[in-house]
Ligand SMILES: Cc1cc2nc3c(=O)[nH]c(=O)nc-3n(C[C@H](O)[C@H](O)[C@H](O)COP(=O)(O)OP(=O)(O)OC[C@H]3O[C@@H](n4cnc5c(N)ncnc54)[C@H](O)[C@@H]3O)c2cc1C
């Protein structure tokens with residue numbers, strides 16, 4: 087098939103960017119979108135041009151590296167799919183596809199389609215863990231955990247930290263990301279011990295990083311490649327309220 | 338240079354316990370004085386960095402991705418082994434040990450493997466404490482599944498995302514140490530050289546992948562946790578960014594490289610669909626718990642729809658050849674059996690390069706819901722890539738390059754022959770011999786990082802060997818200059834061929850001549866061709882952009898340049914090893930019924946290669962393998 091591409095090109099963080107047009111000729115419908123970009127880059131390199139920079143690693147939808155807005159939708163409009171798993175069979179011959187980086191103030195563009203997502207790491211560093219050291223852990227079966235709790239914890243823990251939720255939100259809110267971690271850990275007995283401290287610290291880090299407020303539009307849920315449900319946000323809000331009450335103050 | 342593995346004396350079962358209490362300790366107050374550079378943030382690297390920081394060392398951790406959480410370990414699907422005997426099916430430390438030694442076809446070091454089996458249970462406990470949501474039964478206890486090469490169920494898992502959850506556990510532990518100021522993380526930073534001063538590893542040279550700046554970091558010890566080199570084959574199940582640069586640079590600085598030819602081909606991957614494909618997708622071995630592998634009995638049936646082929650015309654070749662292990666035969670054996678039936682013209686799908694993995698029986702027995710629960714995400718992944726629903730039609734599978742058992746040589750302390758250079762996880766060679774069993778890579782990475790290195794590195798510091806090398810030592814500037822010159826050279830060739838075209842050609846050559854089956858003639862041809870290809874690369878490669886910016890083409894070029902050297906060592910090692918063992922099948926060494934013939938009399942050793950300069954052949958050192966406990970027997974899974 088033959089596709090036309092409008093791709094955001096930006097030399098560096100401080101440079102101005104603009105769309106450039108490329109043609110992807112003779113590509114196969116079995117290719118993924120990123121494999122097509124590989125091909126376009128091969129041609130660009132061979133003809134002395136500069137290849138399009140984009141992040142990717144696993145190409146299996148699990149590492150969360152790939153981050154391309156496809157025709158206005160982070161990871162494209164196929165449900166529960168990362169850009170690296172989006173195959174060309176879902177496009178029509180002759181289509182024009184527009185590719186852009188995540189656009190959100192806390193995720194500055196580094197180059198072309200590559201953005202800086204360190205803000206997510208900082209949020210986890212603020213409290214997205216269980217404070218246990220290596221060694222001395224009790225037997226893994228010492229505390230039985232109801233299967234339903236583990237299953238719900240895992241439904242939230244599947245987050246790949248790609249940032250599509252932020253890119254889709256008109257306020258650039260990171261609530262889905264933060265709530266996934268808060269839910270995962272607060273659903274398990276191991277994580278419950280420091281649940282109050284965790285949620286307060288993570289929310290503060292999220293605000294400090296410049297992410298916007300959540301107005302519950304659900305656009306994050308719609309683009310999440312792991313189908314994480316917006317329910318986790320409700321759970322986090324409850325956790326947050328609970329933590330504030332317990333801490334004895336309400337802002 | 339004699340290689341001493343420093344295996345402690347005494348009975349196998351008590352070696353590690355006794356040795357641990359003999360190891361030197363660093364006083365908590367003094368730990369702050371030691372800088373440890375951990376290169377890699379996968380399971381082994383993140384576990385080590387977190388644990389060392391908890392102990393009080395000053396840790397710097399490096400990875401090339403934009404976040405530590407994206408290391409390749411994230412992609413592991415199936416599970417992690419541990420001898421907890423949760424199923425009351427007769428598992429024990431000694432059984433896990435024996436299975437792993439046998440799975441590795443008696444080419445791994447006994448004492449290391451025993452220790453690994455001993456530590457395995459503590460890993461699961463540690464991960465549970467971190468909040469890893471392992472699968473549980475209705476009663477709330479941990480659930481297990483079976484994996485290849487074992488007759489007990491000892492594999493712990495988190496749906497089809499075990500690696501992800503284990504890695505996030507380690508990443509979160511590391512994040513906590515970062516927030517406490519005990520560790521610093523350098524992302525989008527690639528190590529391009531090792532700095533060795535007076536025979537001791539003293540630092541690394543790195544490139545900031547965003548600015549292109551070259552800088553060095555000095556440390557009292559360097560830990561390489563940089564993963565395997567399966568990507569050398571171009572098409573593999575590894576992530577695109579996996580590479581061999583760190584270990585290869587260390588080799589060129591004097592670290593010996595062990596068993597480079599021991600590479601693993603995974604039997605169940607989604608077959609290649611077209612020539613532009615850049616990577617292959619693994620379907621977890623856990624699928625073989627419930628999936629049955631078959632091809633048509635007759636070649637004429639191969640083009641027919643699988644559903645139209647009656648039971649009696651199907652050949653369940655793994656069940657037929659290996660009745661006691663059946664579909665759960667170890668990877669090397671299953672891969673080879675698959676290649677055999679396809680070579681005999683009975684493969685299915687494009688080019689006849691595929692076999693069926695059929696869930697029909699399991700679905701009939703357990704119901705579709707139970708299947709969905711077990712493998713839902715894998716079926717989904719298959720459908721996404723193939724556009725076919727595996728609940729209705731069998732999956733099509735073909736073997737693909739997956740894992741590298743070979744790696745830098747390390748002793749019992751996980752230290753290489755270079756003082757102060759520790760190597761952990763897939764990057765070392767230590768525990769899997771000639772073939773790794775499923776679900777034991779994660780186990781080894783975490784054992785190394787959480788429970789072994791933190792003890793042995795302390796001993797290195799305590800024994801007073803390391804001397805401080807200041808960051809302004811001329812050794813650093815010299816290494817930086819070399820790195821800069823090499824990158825400049827890559828950019829200056831400005832030839833006609835892209836980096837990928839070289840990589841693809843190398844991959845094809847290796848797959849054909851140094852893949853599942855190897856022959857003297859094929860290997861000799863590869864050894865003739867690789868230097869030619871390398872010369873063509875340096876004479877005709879085209880790398881775009883400059884060194885002072887984010888330049889993925891340059892990153893790739895540098896990695897492929899290293900593959901063009903490493904591949905030669907791999908073939909050289911394969912040629913030397915004139916026996917069939919594990920993933921290494923030599924056509925010159927087969928039994929009468931066509932099975933692999935191992936040659937213990939001549940090859941029961943670890944082959945460790947020493948670099949002696951570009952224009953000299955590397956030198957082979959042999960570390961003999963002696964077994965006290967395991968009996969070297971011919972592997973049989975029949
Ligand atoms: C698809 C797939 C599925 C698997 N499933 C299983 C399974 O179910 N069970 C199992 O036990 N094993 C499995 N394995 C094997 C297992 O996942 C790996 O062996 C293991 O995760 C490797 O961990 P590691 O810590 O050694 O390295 P990796 O996770 O590969 O991490 C390497 C790290 O090193 C960094 N790095 C590399 N080079 C450099 C450099 N030059 N400079 C800076 N940083 C660098 C990377 O950024 C990364 O952080 C699977 C492997 C694959 C490919």
Ligand code: FES
Nearest residue numbers: 143145150152170
């Ligand atoms: S490349 Fe890993 S999720 Fe897309």
